[in-house]
Each structure stands twice: as C-alpha cells, then as structure tokens.
Amino acid sequence: MPHRFHLPPQLVRIVLLAGGIVGSYLVARYFLTPPSFGDYGFYRGAALRELADHQPVYAGRKACKECHDEVVLKLEAHEHKNLACEGCHGAGQAHSDNPDIKLAVLTYSHCVRCHEKNLSRPKWHKQIVSKDHYAGSKCTECHVPHSPNEVP
C-alpha cells in the first residue's frame, strides 16, 4: 500500500474550528452591517441623514421676511441691517410654523446686552454706561430699534 499523507487529526480539528469561526464571522457581518455603511467612508451613511433630520429652533431671517416684509425692509435700510431678527425677538421656528404661538415679549435687556460699556469690547462698537445714560427712561423713548438713527 503506497504511503498516503494524512493530516494529523488535531490539525484537522483546528482547521475546521478556524473555518467555523471565520464562516460565522462572515455570516454575522453579512447580516449585521448596516446597508448604508461605507456609502461615504468607514461609517454609517444613514447617520448623516439622521443628524440632518433634526428640526431647527431658529427659523432664520428669510422665514421672518415671508410675513413681516415691511419691517425687515426697514431694518435692512439702517444700521442694524446685519442683526438677526431672532437675536432680539427670540427663536422663531415655532412661531413661523404656527403664527398663533407668539414670540416672547421684548424687554430692554437685549439693548444693553450688546451696547453696555465693557473694556473688552472692540473700540469701534457703540457702547453706553446704562446707569449714566438717561437712567430710568426706556431705550425706545429716544431710539427706534429697527432704525437706530431715526428719532421717534
């Protein structure tokens, strides 16, 4: 009888075991890899859409302009032209979706938020010391917020 090479049985078992492990890994990977994985890189492409699906809270000036065209045009003609509507009036997506939901009532704290004198503020920015600047009167008695240079 010619000599025939046989794998030692312990090696056969190891090879079978390794094959089993690799096979079950391949099966698991086939089933568990999300379909969008690798769309853009080594991550789940669907994560981009999930992050993009969140709803905004701030609507942006374009949305304000749709209904409040006149006010926005007035604002854009004066010094406060670069201010966001929602900077003073507060976040407006809810109001833009449903006009019955009113925006917060304005106080004067948002005027001094930017214009109170502060040593760290750049010199070009107009600043006042509110307790020395006609204390006790409202800002709007002398200034029109949408057109600061106009006298009411």
Add this chain to the structure above:
Amino acid sequence: MKNSYSRRSVLTVLGAAVTGVLASPAARTAKAAVQKVLASTGAAKGYDPTRHKWVMGIDVNNCIGCGLCAEACKRENHVPEGPYYRTWIERYTIAKPKPGSGDARGAATVESPMGGMNGFKDPELSKDEILHSFFVPKLCNLCQHSPCVQVCPVGATFDAPDGAVLIDPKYCIGCGFCIQACPYGCRFLNPRTRTAEKCTLCYHRITKGLQPACVEICPTQARVFGDLKNSGPDDPIQKFYRNNKVQALKPHLGTEPRVLYAGFDKEVS
C-alpha cells in the same frame, strides 16, 4: 481507505455552503429584515454631502462678547443645562507688564463664565492695568486630520465628505477617548444620552439651506460661514479670505482646522 476527508474537500464544501446560503434570496430577505430592526437606510434627501465643503471664519475684532451665539447654540441643539457647550466665548485679558520687570506683557487670564452665554462683566483689572482684552468665540475646529476620529475605537465619529466632523450617536459607546483627544476641548459627554457630543455645524440647518444658528444670530458678523465648493467672489467667506490674514488655532499640531480665525493675539490657543 474509508471515509477520509481531505482538507481541500472539506474547505470546498464549507465555502460552497456559506456562499450558497448568502446568495440565496432567502438570505437577502432575512438580511433586510435584520437591518430594518437595526437601522434606517439611505442618505439625506436632496442633499449630497460630496458637493459641499463647509468652512467657518471668525473675525476676533468683530466679536463684542454678547453671547447670543452660545445661547442660540444651546437652544438650537437642545444641549443639556450645565457646563456643556458646543460653542462658547472666551475672554482673554492681558495685563500690562509690571514696571521695571522688562517684560513686554503681563500675565494673561482666560475666562468663560457660563460659556459666555449671558455676556461678560467688565474684567477684574482696571482700564489702566489692561494691555489688551478681547473675546474669542470657540467651537469644533473641523480638523482635516482630526485626532478625535483617529482615537474612536468603534468608528462612531467620522469626517463627513462635506467637511463636518460628526458623531453617530447609535454607534458611540461613550468611552470618552475623543474628549481627551480633542486639542481644542470641543467635546463633552452628554449626561442624558451618555454619548459624546460636539458641534455638528448645525447639520440639520446647513442641509436645509440655513446657516448654523451661531452664524445666523451673530449681530456683528464675527462669524462667517460658507461653502468652498459653491461660492462666488462676493460670498462672505471669500471676502473673509481676501481681506484677512487667516490663522488657525494650534497650527503646530497639524490638524489643519477648517475653522479659521482672523486678527487674534499670539496668546490665543
């Protein structure tokens, strides 16, 4: 020779079996069913991330420290109450050197009370003691070589093709490696979800054609935002590039940020 299995025959049979199972329509149906449970499919509607490259420019000389950006960010992204900020403002105050010390500048202090959300009071030093005081808005620097992406052990954080560095909250295990790796301190562990969180450039806004909340709300255009792949010469970001000597934070780290600064003092890092 009775019933001898050669390695070759066993492997062939095994391989064929696995391929057969995977290729069969039944497997495909099963795969779809499993994945329906695990994750939703598809990319963002009407938005192709490969066609954009977002950058942000910050002109330090324009920042008045009003804190509207930090407040807007917190509301827009539902960031939890407490010391968690996706963007915040720092105030640098550099004192005058002590007379006779021979130094060019005194000690610098950096502060950010409540992330600057409620604005800043006057610095502790008086006007005569201050050499230079200014505000620096900070956020994720959108590195092109992000340390946070390199260290994530589960591949939950990644560089999106449009330049945003994002976190997949379903993959994040909250280990916090990325928080340690970020050289700019831009990440935190959300105490509610127990996952890492950071600035997404308001990804839900920029994909809808809006600006990030901090840029939208900034009253002095200290922050400008733009798309390098779709910008004309009059775009704010192109003007920012033209008119300023553009700097980055910690350039020696080689992270190559896409958030660029103009006009800051050498003390800023």
